[in-house]
Amino acid sequence: MARSANYARIRAQVLDICARIPEGRLTTYAAIGDxxxxxxxxxxYILASLGDxxxxAVAWHRVxxxxxxxVRRRADEHAARLRVEGLxxxxxxxxxxxxxxxxxxxxDPATPLERGPAG
Structure with missing residues (x-):
């Protein structure tokens, strides 16, 4: 996905949804896309491109x-994060x-990603 004017808005929205996936639950790229x-x-793409x-800060592994x-690039990390939650x-x-x-x-295209105490 090209980094268009809409990219920041869509990224913020994807991260908002991921931040609210309850622990112990899963969703799909398609459900978020829909x-x-x-x-x-x-x-x-947005989730695979996240920095450390x-x-x-975000429960990307629940997607x-x-x-x-x-996630192909981070399959081991993805699986490990799921296992920590018993998933x-x-x-x-x-x-x-x-x-x-x-x-x-x-x-709101400028919605900041909220970080915990370490962020």
């Missing part, structure tokens, strides 16, 4: 492909959750 009206591959600080596959890709059907975009962030 919520934002963007292709699932855009969601996957963002990967620690899988519809077939349960993991596995096979849990997708039974642990799936749809997380709607927070209305406050729907149109």
């Amino acid at each position: 919520e934002l009206e963007v292709p699932a591959r855009h969601v996957a 600080a963002d990967r620690d 899988l492909a519809e077939d349960g596959s993991l 596995a890709p096979e849990d997708l059907d039974r642990r799936f959750v749809h997380v709607p975009l927070d209305a406050e962030h729907r149109a």
Whole structure:
């Protein structure tokens, strides 16, 4: 996905949704894409491109492909983060959750990523 004027808005919205996926639940790139009206591959690209600080601040690991596959570039890290929460890709059907975009962030392209104490 090219870094267009919409990229910052879409990225902020993807991160907003990921930040609100409850522990122990999973969702898909497609579900987030449907919520934002963007292709699932855009969601996957944004999450696969996260830097170290963002990967620690957002529950990106709770997002899988519809077939349960993991982020290719970080499959080991993805699987390890899921295991810490007692999850596995096979849990997708039974642990799936749809997380709607927070209305406050729907149109705000400058929504900052909130960080915990270490961020």
